[in-house]
Amino acid sequence: MSEESLLDNALVRLDAAAAHLNIDPDVIEKLKFPRETTKVRLMIRMDDGSRKSFLAWRCRYDDTRGPTKGGIRFHPEADVDEVETLAFWMTFKCAVMNLPYGGGKGAVQVDPRTLSKAELERLSRAYMQAFARIIGPDRDIPAPDVYTNSMIMGWMADEYAQIVGRAEPAVITGKPIALGGSLGRGDATARGGFYLVRHLAEDLGLSKSMRVAVQGFGNAGQHIARLLVGDGHKVVAVSDSSGAVYSKEGLHVDVLLEAKANGKPVSSTAGQGGHELIDAKDLVGVDCDLLVPAALENMIHSKNAKTVKAKLVLELANGPVTPEADALLAESGVVVLPDILANAGGVTVSYFEWVQNRQGYYWTEEEIHDRLRTITEREGRAIWNVSREKDVTMRTAAYVHALGRLAEAIEAHGTQSFFTS
Numbered sequence: 001m002s003e004e005s006l007l008d009n010a011l012v013r014l015d016a017a018a019a020h021l022n023i024d025p026d027v028i029e030k031l032k033f034p035r036e037t038t039k040v041r042l043m044i045r046m047d048d049g050s051r052k053s054f055l056a057w058r059c060r061y062d063d064t065r066g067p068t069k070g071g072i073r074f075h076p077e078a079d080v081d082e083v084e085t086l087a088f089w090m091t092f093k094c095a096v097m098n099l100p101y102g103g104g105k106g107a108v109q110v111d112p113r114t115l116s117k118a119e120l121e122r123l124s125r126a127y128m129q130a131f132a133r134i135i136g137p138d139r140d141i142p143a144p145d146v147y148t149n150s151m152i153m154g155w156m157a158d159e160y161a162q163i164v165g166r167a168e169p170a171v172i173t174g175k176p177i178a179l180g181g182s183l184g185r186g187d188a189t190a191r192g193g194f195y196l197v198r199h200l201a202e203d204l205g206l207s208k209s210m211r212v213a214v215q216g217f218g219n220a221g222q223h224i225a226r227l228l229v230g231d232g233h234k235v236v237a238v239s240d241s242s243g244a245v246y247s248k249e250g251l252h253v254d255v256l257l258e259a260k261a262n263g264k265p266v267s268s269t270a271g272q273g274g275h276e277l278i279d280a281k282d283l284v285g286v287d288c289d290l291l292v293p294a295a296l297e298n299m300i301h302s303k304n305a306k307t308v309k310a311k312l313v314l315e316l317a318n319g320p321v322t323p324e325a326d327a328l329l330a331e332s333g334v335v336v337l338p339d340i341l342a343n344a345g346g347v348t349v350s351y352f353e354w355v356q357n358r359q360g361y362y363w364t365e366e367e368i369h370d371r372l373r374t375i376t377e378r379e380g381r382a383i384w385n386v387s388r389e390k391d392v393t394m395r396t397a398a399y400v401h402a403l404g405r406l407a408e409a410i411e412a413h414g415t416q417s418f419f420t421s
């Protein structure tokens, strides 16, 4: 494994947390490596009759606390290191929120925007065919991630039902409502982060009207912009993979949402309502109070961390801040609400979906929101307290909080268990 591997970087956070807990070194040894990663080559028929193959993975990082849980990403740059790191983060995220799950993740190395809808469906079904042996409601439960959505989850759920010969909705979450999806799953990632910021606003000394910059305008970015504007804040900058727009007076989020709904980039709104084009690379350093990275890993790094003007960073993406940038941000007094807490709303409502599927009784949207808020505030407060008591960053506090739970579970399995072998 190279020095720069994403997993090596992620493990830096594990070591930082371990230094604050008196736990058996065996626990750390166990959490340093994924339990199993399966790689396959998916072959599908393209619309023109040709056959094409795509690399795909599923990683079950750790299942000590329950079946592995985590999304499936479709991305041209996906690789095994990224999948394993994302699965490591899921392990800690589920422990942070006290969900009865371990951590997993999957990916297909593909740019889904180059596929027709029929090709995308064949690829999604091929993924489920390849991994059905290791997936299951008590074993490994996928969900959406970058460039996958409820439609894809629906196809995968349907494929799994055909393979096992019965409906098994709890095998995958983030499904369409018509196939047993949960109300409130669509905006859950952003909503969890929103509740967290609101809950800690007083402790963090946040103003009632913040200027916000959002990097990445996909599922998480769009919903957080909408929720924050609805709460009296102003979104001054937004970027997506093809550009960025800025307005000192506040962008018109409804205009941005409409552009995205029509398949257009945020830059297409330039010129409307005072929206100015800016370089997407400059978004991180925009003058604002709250910066929300909601795109991919490593977006805030050693070269741009010192340009951050925000006082608070809410990590809706997984792994957007490198360990070097963490140190630089802390030096500048910037508080980072870490991914494994800040974006855990998604997997928390996935958990609600799985529970509803298994009990066959469905909750109202209000019940979902209440339960999500209760868990977010409970765990957010506990992590805030750890960070005060130990005088550590919110990230280290979140890892300490999760690691305590993981260690307890590893020990409870006993030394002769398959789970601790």
Ligand code: GLU
Binding pocket: 069, 070, 071, 072, 093, 141, 142, 143, 144, 145, 146, 173, 318, 343, 344, 346, 347, 348, 350
């Ligand atoms: N992909 C999301 C994440 O990274 C959600 C995972 C899930 O719902 O299982 O947290």
